[in-house]
Amino acid sequence: MTAHAVTTLDTNELREIDAYWRAANYLSVGQIYLLDNPLLAEPLRREHIKPRLLGHWGTTPGLNFLCAHLNRVIKRRDLDLMYVIGPGHGGPAMWANAWLEGTCGEAYPHIGQDVHGIKALFKQFSFPGGVPSHVSPDIPGSIHEGGELGYSLAHAYGAALDNPGLVVACVIGDGEAETGPLATSWHANKFANASRDGAVLPILHLNGYKIANPTLLARMPATELDQLLRGYGYLPYYVEGSEPQAMHQAMAVTLDAALDDISEIKKARVGNRPRWPMIVLRSPKGWTGPAEVDGVPVEGTWRAHQVPLSGVRDNPDHLAQLERWMRSYGPEQLFDVEGRPVDQVRAGAPTGTRRMGATPHANGGALLRPLDLPDFREHAVDVPKPGGSTSEPTRTLGKWLRDVTAANQSEGNFRLFGPDETASNRLDAVYEVTGKQWQEKVLDTDENLTHEGRVVEVLSEHLCQGLLEGYLLTGRHGLFSCYEAFVHIVDSMFNQHAKWLKAAHQLDWRRPIGSLNYLLTSHVWRQDHNGFSHQDPGFIDHAVNKKAEVIRVYLPPDTNTLLSVADHCLRSRDYVNIVVAGKNEQPDWLSMEEAILHNTRGAGIWEWASTDTDGEPDVVLACAGDAPTLEVLAATAMLREHLPELKVRVVNVVDLMRLQPDTEHPHGMTDREFDTLFTPDKPVIFAYHGYPWLIHRLTYRRTNHHNLHVRGYKEEGTTTTPFDMLVVNDMDRFKLCVDVLDRVPGLGPRNARLRQELVDKRTRHHSWIREYGEDMPEVRDWAWPY
């Protein structure tokens, strides 16, 4: 810790800050326990107590303490500051502070600053139909769901990007500090730009315990902790103790010192990364709560984690102890008889949008400006005829993303995130107008590293996702490009964000935010040089379990459809958009006009590929995804050659949710539409990008479901050629033709020789590939012949 000019609180300030803290603590205990008698106007009785005592006291007084002190520096320095709360179960603290500063009553008029409001505040907490015990979207000022631990610091850094005037105070619980995502998030300081981005002030709160164990960071030797934090690149300040007056003085001095450091760093505009300050607060778990209960220590131990007095309703000793505990805060000095906070308490909070519950950054939709999106049609590839040209879809997309980046450069509200894969995923055209943001040393041999780039690359999918979430929740736009298989690393983070969006939807005061856009590429069918461990198309399956109103899945079959889908996604709000697209050179099928029309429909018949001119096919060949589309077209061409009389309909699905019934998903087709595309009674061979069962799950209620035969990835593969991947998973063109022969009544037996030829051909191809190491020219050079 470096020495700083000591500033101390004068008596008035000390009283004010302590009163605010006691008021917040009182309101926190009340939320956990009380249904009634909120001001303790009469002695506590059993019927004032909630029937189910649910909540987490342990972390709460520390969070209240920090709130009180952050309020002080916000007022004193007129800071634009927001608060990210890592310790998930700190809900009572966040609600108490929102109530005290008045933002709670503004969002929820029935929870205003009077006795009825306090009672409502108490009742709603952890109560059926009320609010959860952890920090949730309901709380004004929150951008961080406290359900699952580990993402606070990534969210804080994401919020700070491109917000140069903002300070994000991020409280990190010592429990969550054990998680992997948090452990690597400390390194986000290697990307944050001191002039262009805001400052993150990490506050590591060591209260020593998790549910039932000491925490690693609190129990390891203090010298090692100090080395660890300095090793992460921070300058740690320590505030340790339990005596309130001394702790107030220490925290005030320390916060001033840390904020002075931040000011100096911001002024200095240094070249390489500065050493940002951080604070370690070591305070007892359940601070100011019962020291002992039933003869065992509680305050300062893991026993303070949840509800320290658990028998209040039935145990008169516990009831009495609760009353003593609550009265120890002196409620009569904190609230008037009407339940309003007294002036001394009220003075502890900032005003207007400086209040942490009122900062527009935490209601990002309120700040959101639409992107200036250059016309994606200008990047259209010329498609003289279907399959008459080839291109690399993501490479072309990269050029449009370059233009998007350039057009929004001055607004500074668009970013790309990726785990070291932006170039590998062929989006590297963006480097013509921006670089990868990076504050470490740059060597002559490095490329595209700059202090102010719009691309953030770090080999942690968790950190990419967390930064993007923080960026979106504070009102900006972005895209996460990722290898398809490894996006499962953030399955659980996706869950929490999707749940956040669903819950935020239900709150009038939360404004819509930019969608979370995934570009999944280097996908299962093109993991040529990586193999089995890199093959997993199941993120879609995972995602579609979440609320239909939030989830969108797109499988553009070629470059022009990808461009149009991407434009649509960057305009959308409050969704999770999953776009799966290839990076390898592949045929173009649709002109841009056709692509836009096809995307608008989401699924449709490709008439130029079909032979059911009278609208009555013998078989439907359906496809979703770029590799399946190519195979279906190759199969169709073969069928046209060998069985010219067979009427084949080709259906392509780009918007996967179109397959669901309209009663299940807003994009879903009616049964009538579905029957029109897929027929009510003809065999349907469906080649799908991912695990085949998903198509059944989406369509099981459809008239013709029993005729649906789906091919897809079935966990077979190794390092092999793209075509061999299709063969080992039974989705190659030959197998699809065999499927047609086997499914159209009578067709197979009438064409037994053709069937055998097809079977032999795929065997021959498979063997040839394994002998010579590449696809046969017949497949490699195939082009749509019509």
Next chain:
Amino acid sequence: MTAHAVTTLDTNELREIDAYWRAANYLSVGQIYLLDNPLLAEPLRREHIKPRLLGHWGTTPGLNFLCAHLNRVIKRRDLDLMYVIGPGHGGPAMWANAWLEGTCGEAYPHIGQDVHGIKALFKQFSFPGGVPSHVSPDIPGSIHEGGELGYSLAHAYGAALDNPGLVVACVIGDGEAETGPLATSWHANKFANASRDGAVLPILHLNGYKIANPTLLARMPATELDQLLRGYGYLPYYVEGSEPQAMHQAMAVTLDAALDDISEIKKARVGNRPRWPMIVLRSPKGWTGPAEVDGVPVEGTWRAHQVPLSGVRDNPDHLAQLERWMRSYGPEQLFDVEGRPVDQVRAGAPTGTRRMGATPHANGGALLRPLDLPDFREHAVDVPKPGGSTSEPTRTLGKWLRDVTAANQSEGNFRLFGPDETASNRLDAVYEVTGKQWQEKVLDTDENLTHEGRVVEVLSEHLCQGLLEGYLLTGRHGLFSCYEAFVHIVDSMFNQHAKWLKAAHQLDWRRPIGSLNYLLTSHVWRQDHNGFSHQDPGFIDHAVNKKAEVIRVYLPPDTNTLLSVADHCLRSRDYVNIVVAGKNEQPDWLSMEEAILHNTRGAGIWEWASTDTDGEPDVVLACAGDAPTLEVLAATAMLREHLPELKVRVVNVVDLMRLQPDTEHPHGMTDREFDTLFTPDKPVIFAYHGYPWLIHRLTYRRTNHHNLHVRGYKEEGTTTTPFDMLVVNDMDRFKLCVDVLDRVPGLGPRNARLRQELVDKRTRHHSWIREYGEDMPEVRDWAWPY
């Protein structure tokens, strides 16, 4: 770095180790490039080159260097040492070393130590039908799939647990060091016991670059890196440079110093955690490869990541440069004309099971001893009649696990892992016979912390999973208990382990290992005090996309079925077993005999609850999971009361994979069996623990699928009572009765008043709960009345 006695290599040793390294490098380059002419017996020609050049050179020479040096200390000290390779794409190095030491030829006789063997070694690599470019199960000596980064150190610590004589050398790539799981895995040293467990020697390999970027740990200031590693609790030794002779000397001295430290630590048997040594190797990426290609620097930059010379087949300059590169290792000095390694090279490798490719630890099944499993029936709860008693399933399981732990204490081959939830999940009876392993300070207020406990708790699901995987892969047994919602954190780790099991199955020489057992509790229906963010039953959906031969899912409806399932899982091999069970007090349905019979069948009719005595029901009420089972029985009881003439069949499913066709899953039922249980034509109301669509995905081919109506979790919930959770997701007993009325032809219209009463009742319950904060007594105190 502390000072140590300097030992240096004498000239012979130096030549020997360098020859081994050059041989390994030669074999590595050959794998990436050559189809033929493996010894360069003639000048390289185009046709000797593979058509597709796939592989990763960058990390390989450093891994080979480490292998050569580890071999030296193994021989010198007769070490029991295994090698875990974090840099995933180091496949060529691992194959080269396995070939040189002879283990490759033992596992694969056609890849022996002669020219044919070399040619086969070269051809198989990254070749269709061959082996992937990354470390995979095919490689003798490997326990660590190199596909997805971040888990090496956790695997290494898992392997070291309970192997006191073992040294696990774990190479950590500086790319993977950026991942969250790796960043927190360093802290595993807080658990490792110096006498009881083996030593992990982390070797952080800083080659400076990822695919297209510098790495954080290589580029941050060296002083910060040193602080970081000391902060993690290690004593770092540094080996830095590029000149081979100097690097050999430095590495030899350093490895000796680190191993001396380990010996001293093991001898000292200190109380608290020692400061374990680790090594930082800073060497150029693509070391000894082409310095420049086409005028741009390659060695020592990110351009060396994959294939440095990419145009070898068509560019004569590249071809010539490749030949010069390969000849720079002096192959004629390393291999005789028959392709055998010369004595000097051969002498570099240890012999017998000391060879890293031959260590039985890395083929854990070879060491596996079955657990001594005490009779679970002794923990049976007494069930005088169905629903006539209550118990807490996981608490009872905990007692059996206590006995399992005690019975295998001396073997030391069984452990429990959990993210601070073992007690919360009510398995805390195990603390009667063991504690939580912990090497930090212990305070008076702590409970169950000991230096040698069989329980490992850390608030990182990644670390729990990684440790358990390492433990299983080295031939032991274990269980991971986790909150159901948060097991998604390890979705991607699960993927990789399931893929490992599938691939290992196909190798004769790999012996079956203990199954990966998940106990998912604190499940979606009982997240009373946490709410929406803690509700996600989708891990099952995620898991069943993997190969059926590997995946097992159990939903025991009560305590006795849980006990019997758990016994089954701990006896099984090579599976992933997912057991979902509640921890809260709930009715017991089956006596132990009935439970065993029911589990054996996996699904069956509960005749005592059914009223279709003649075997012809009007409706089937099916259930899977404890909460759904209770609701179905409550609904059945109501139907019996109100509609005594209605013939209801109750079917319970405990082994979820029974629902799939027998052609899809080894546990699957035939259609005939399915029809017998679920009827070919009667309405089936299925109450399922998780997302309802999964049941459709498993049963869409069944005769009666169109009559199947599934209730389950549909992403609705908050902090509320268990019964209200059922109401908001439409799976409560009243709704199930309404479903019966609506689905049995004519029944609803004939009983319109009853239907309305049921609808009113659920509304009344819902409102009552939200007013009073607890379930109505009618529901709370309900018991099976027959």
